[in-house]
Amino acid sequence: MSNLLNVSPSPHVYGKETTRKLMLGVVLALIPALAASIYFFGWGAIIVTITAVLSCVLFEYLIQRFLLKKAITITDGSAVVTGLLLAFNLPSNFPVVLVVLGSLVAIGVAKMTFGGLGNNPFNPALVGRVFMLISFPVQMTSWPVPSGFGTGYADAVTGATPLAVIKAGIKGGEQVSALMDQVPSHMQLFYGYMGGSMGEIAAAALLIGFAYMLIRKIITWHIPVSVIGSFLIFTTILWHAAPEKNADPLFHLLTGGILLGAIYMATDYVTSPMNPKAMIIYGCGIGIITVVIRVFGAYPEGVSFAILIMNAFVPLMNTYIKPKRFGEEVKNG
Amino acid sequence: MLKTFPTGGVHPPENKITANAPIQSLPLPEQVIIPVSQHIGAPATAIVNKGDTVKAGQTIATSKGFVSSNIHSSVSGKVSKIDMVTDTTGYKQTAVFIDVSGDEWVDTIDRSEEIIQDVGLTPEEITRKCLDAGIVGLGGATFPSHVKLTVPSGKKCDVLIINGVECEPYLTADHRLMLERGEEVLTGATILMKALRVEKALIGIESNKPDALAHIAKLASGFKGITVHGLKVKYPQGAEKQLIKALIKREVPSGRLPLDVGTVVHNVGTAFAVYEAVQKNKPLFERVVTVTGRSLSSPGNFLVRTGTPVSKLIAAAGGMPEDTGKIVAGGPMMGKAINNTDVPVVKGMSGLLLIPLEESGRAGSEPCIRCARCVSVCPLGLEPYLLMTLAELGLYERAETEKITDCMECGSCSYTCPAARPLLDYIRLGKGIVIKMARERNLK
Numbered sequence: 001m002s003n004l005l006n007v008s009p010s011p012h013v014y015g016k017e018t019t020r021k022l023m024l025g026v027v028l029a030l031i032p033a034l035a036a037s038i039y040f041f042g043w044g045a046i047i048v049t050i051t052a053v054l055s056c057v058l059f060e061y062l063i064q065r066f067l068l069k070k071a072i073t074i075t076d077g078s079a080v081v082t083g084l085l086l087a088f089n090l091p092s093n094f095p096v097v098l099v100v101l102g103s104l105v106a107i108g109v110a111k112m113t114f115g116g117l118g119n120n121p122f123n124p125a126l127v128g129r130v131f132m133l134i135s136f137p138v139q140m141t142s143w144p145v146p147s148g149f150g151t152g153y154a155d156a157v158t159g160a161t162p163l164a165v166i167k168a169g170i171k172g173g174e175q176v177s178a179l180m181d182q183v184p185s186h187m188q189l190f191y192g193y194m195g196g197s198m199g200e201i202a203a204a205a206l207l208i209g210f211a212y213m214l215i216r217k218i219i220t221w222h223i224p225v226s227v228i229g230s231f232l233i234f235t236t237i238l239w240h241a242a243p244e245k246n247a248d249p250l251f252h253l254l255t256g257g258i259l260l261g262a263i264y265m266a267t268d269y270v271t272s273p274m275n276p277k278a279m280i281i282y283g284c285g286i287g288i289i290t291v292v293i294r295v296f297g298a299y300p301e302g303v304s305f306a307i308l309i310m311n312a313f314v315p316l317m318n319t320y321i322k323p324k325r326f327g328e329e330v331k332n333g
Numbered sequence: 334m335l336k337t338f339p340t341g342g343v344h345p346p347e348n349k350i351t352a353n354a355p356i357q358s359l360p361l362p363e364q365v366i367i368p369v370s371q372h373i374g375a376p377a378t379a380i381v382n383k384g385d386t387v388k389a390g391q392t393i394a395t396s397k398g399f400v401s402s403n404i405h406s407s408v409s410g411k412v413s414k415i416d417m418v419t420d421t422t423g424y425k426q427t428a429v430f431i432d433v434s435g436d437e438w439v440d441t442i443d444r445s446e447e448i449i450q451d452v453g454l455t456p457e458e459i460t461r462k463c464l465d466a467g468i469v470g471l472g473g474a475t476f477p478s479h480v481k482l483t484v485p486s487g488k489k490c491d492v493l494i495i496n497g498v499e500c501e502p503y504l505t506a507d508h509r510l511m512l513e514r515g516e517e518v519l520t521g522a523t524i525l526m527k528a529l530r531v532e533k534a535l536i537g538i539e540s541n542k543p544d545a546l547a548h549i550a551k552l553a554s555g556f557k558g559i560t561v562h563g564l565k566v567k568y569p570q571g572a573e574k575q576l577i578k579a580l581i582k583r584e585v586p587s588g589r590l591p592l593d594v595g596t597v598v599h600n601v602g603t604a605f606a607v608y609e610a611v612q613k614n615k616p617l618f619e620r621v622v623t624v625t626g627r628s629l630s631s632p633g634n635f636l637v638r639t640g641t642p643v644s645k646l647i648a649a650a651g652g653m654p655e656d657t658g659k660i661v662a663g664g665p666m667m668g669k670a671i672n673n674t675d676v677p678v679v680k681g682m683s684g685l686l687l688i689p690l691e692e693s694g695r696a697g698s699e700p701c702i703r704c705a706r707c708v709s710v711c712p713l714g715l716e717p718y719l720l721m722t723l724a725e726l727g728l729y730e731r732a733e734t735e736k737i738t739d740c741m742e743c744g745s746c747s748y749t750c751p752a753a754r755p756l757l758d759y760i761r762l763g764k765g766i767v768i769k770m771a772r773e774r775n776l777k
Binding site for chain 2: 017322326
């Protein structure tokens, strides 16, 4: 024989999926929400998104190249996803310098210090967001009013998010039914006509991306459905118990970051559990903690904290919650 | 609704390019090389010497112990030497080299075309014949069939399962056998039923073989107690435990055998071999091998004598394509890559797959992104990502508690990993060490 044969252990064929294709799939799934954001917030959305994506990729490159001195892996697309999600969690008038700082925290602190892709315990984009929220509370809570390209980036008219309006009103002793007149209708909320973080506003666009990710098998239904399910059950109970003190479940679902969190943040591969049973427990934990923070906590919104808290339990869940082994329970007949 | 097993599984491209190629007899080679170990268990002991003349069907090596098998000459001719040969596993083992002359068979073999359906023998006689004829599981595992037909006291078997799944991509040997020798396969199933003293047999065939499914179902109406079941296509449905689960919803416990849930599984190829052994007195010395690959000019299904060098099969399928990068004995998911074309065909070789150079390598391994795909595709409910890490770090005790020994090496995890991690490589390594550890512990 003249030519040498390859010899390797089985299997000898491989699936077509790669890390890069999966990350690209997530980016594609985020396009509708990005489009909605640009439609509502104009230039601000474009500037914040580009800044976040570029700086996340750049920081990953710089850290790998000069600090860790190891192979550059920016082409796997994970930094692009982190950048997009970080942008989606910021107001569209957020100062560029702070966007860069947030990206540094997300990539540098939350991801690369733990060893890069696959090793970080906490969702990098959310660590970036929460860092900003605590360090720059004013800039992080001045939400531009949706007005498309009508207003500039820096001088956008700002207002409170519907959740904040309701929360402040309830604290002030007002009835929910009266407060509902001060916020957009449910239908407007569904399309995204409200103040809020760039990517969280348009429920319709987020759901399109969700459908795409399910069909494309990028994620499974377990985490989003358990987050949203437990969230809806809890808010429904509260609403029924005191309808004048609690907003209805649908309002809760369509406002704030619950859909963005459930579909895109909680499902982050690296920081979510490894088997369906654990995924459902993890999802329910996120749903419940979110409601607790929204209704009883100091912040009007709590999805980011809920996800980060549940992230901390993931290693524990992976150790103690096991998939059902074949032949474990003997059930015959 | 078509049945299937519930947990895990993957859908590799089927590529059954030889599904419509009728079985052809391969011309006899000039020399055959017959290894003495073509089965799981103790190697057989060669009983011929250099210079002996042998006939096709003559025993040339006898089984050593209960879990072992007889080996027969597949040709008539003269033993030229007894020497070492590299087999499909890449290891060297003893083999009998026979120079072929003519094609004379042992007198007791019935070479007529007539199909004999009546089974006159007792269960004990059937089991004895399987042992004498060197019948082993032809699905790939090559477990000696007489062992599976001997039900130990205290265990009960109430149903026989015949495996016509052929879930490996590319392979069509069982498919063609069911189409062309359906009556013999069903008679073989009847013989196996009798040997196991069961009234019921189920044949499972995946729905990607509608012609075989329809043909066998039609024929089965003439056989008492045999029913045919279509299965939804999913790899690894042909695995024993998965097929049992799919067909009769029983779950073989971890570390146990199908007999523990009252069933025995035999492959359709084995059923055919049993038919020939019992009704025609013909020992197992030839089998159907699919020779396939997208670059081959005439891939096909060949009836091949054991001991034939694979180079002859490749020649019969149109010769080695220029772009060949890997040759696999078996299917692409569980087959073994061989390192030369002198490797002889053995009882367990169901296919020979030639993979083009550009598809024969592996993508570079990337960091695990913890996507959990390996966990969701594992048909045994294991956590491949974890087992790989444990094996990599040498944490074998933990790997044992995480059931690394349950792994059947189906390759679904490695197949599906987007980061191209060598999951099964490490699991296989760890599994071997854990099995060795457990054995040493039991000795103490």
